[in-house]
Amino acid sequence: MVPLSYYLVLSGILFTCGVAGFLIKRNIITIFMSIELMLNGVNLSFVAFAAQWHSLSGQVFVFFVMVVAAAEAAVGLAIIIAVYRTRATLNVDKVDLLKL
Amino acid sequence: MLHLILFSVFGLICVAGAVNLLVQSHPINSALSLVVVMGSLAVEYLLLGAEFVAAVQVIVYAGAVMVLFVFVIMLLNAGAEEHTKGSIIALALGVPGMLIAAILIAWVLVTKSGIHPLSLNALPGHPKDIAQLLFHDFLLPFEVTSILVLIAIMGSVVLASRPEAIEHSKKES
Numbered sequence A: 001m002v003p004l005s006y007y008l009v010l011s012g013i014l015f016t017c018g019v020a021g022f023l024i025k026r027n028i029i030t031i032f033m034s035i036e037l038m039l040n041g042v043n044l045s046f047v048a049f050a051a052q053w054h055s056l057s058g059q060v061f062v063f064f065v066m067v068v069a070a071a072e073a074a075v076g077l078a079i080i081i082a083v084y085r086t087r088a089t090l091n092v093d094k095v096d097l098l099k100l
Numbered sequence B: 001m002l003h004l005i006l007f008s009v010f011g012l013i014c015v016a017g018a019v020n021l022l023v024q025s026h027p028i029n030s031a032l033s034l035v036v037v038m039g040s041l042a043v044e045y046l047l048l049g050a051e052f053v054a055a056v057q058v059i060v061y062a063g064a065v066m067v068l069f070v071f072v073i074m075l076l077n078a079g080a081e082e083h084t085k086g087s088i089i090a091l092a093l094g095v096p097g098m099l100i101a102a103i104l105i106a107w108v109l110v111t112k113s114g115i116h117p118l119s120l121n122a123l124p125g126h127p128k129d130i131a132q133l134l135f136h137d138f139l140l141p142f143e144v145t146s147i148l149v150l151i152a153i154m155g156s157v158v159l160a161s162r163p164e165a166i167e168h169s170k171k172e173s
Helices: A004-024 A028-052 A057-087 B002-023 B027-047 B051-076 B088-112 B127-137 B139-160 B163-172
Strands: none
Touching: A004 A028, A004 B002, A004 B027, A004 B088, A028 A057, A028 B002, A028 B027, A028 B051, A057 B051, A057 B127, A057 B139, B002 B027, B027 B051, B127 B139
16 A cells, blocks of 8 residues: 555646656756646646545546646647747747747 | 655656656657656556646657657757857856756655645546536637647748749749
8 A cells, every 4th residue: 555645746746747857858848848737746646635635625636737748748749839930049048929 | 655666657657758868868768768758658647636737748749759760860850969168157057057946846845835645546637627627618618729730731841842842833823
């Protein structure tokens, strides 16, 4: 039997890896993947708490998070394509002007 | 005992994938390690008795979303990451600070949240029960979500279309 805290620690590790990737990575696509990693970490804690308190609401919230993540991925990748089309780079350090 | 072994094995695979995502410099390697993370998370959901969430995790996340990522990486022909000079102070303060914060949070979680063990298959994560909840108690959020998805579809179509194509359609109308 696994205590709830182990799941929460795993979820925290995943979230921290996502935050670190968001801060240290320079490729805009990898930064975006780090955000997905953070969302996955949160989902794990939702499911763990749902199992802890015998309530299915946590699992339903996971579906909402998934829908938001999918919508965010579609819009975000479209923004990445638009950025690449105007700047011809994926490096976030080179994308520092609001208007070209 | 088996539960703990499975949790540890797939938790380790999960963390290894997450660390590999940070270490790799080419985005396609990062994307594939993210698929590993999502697949092993699906096993963790199965261990928590959430079968339907595990299935949706594999289909939606590891399937649809990651295909979208790989597709964009291939489309933009993204190469290895260029290294730019980072701040030394941020490195010197950030890494120890992050480690201390992570250890503190883990310590609080392990010691203060008690040791109520989660039992295997404790919760019936049956699709029927989830549908009952989703289409009855959470009906309004569900409908709002559909509007969100519609807006996301329109937004991504507008953003990804070429500017000259929009100009062209404006002239025609």
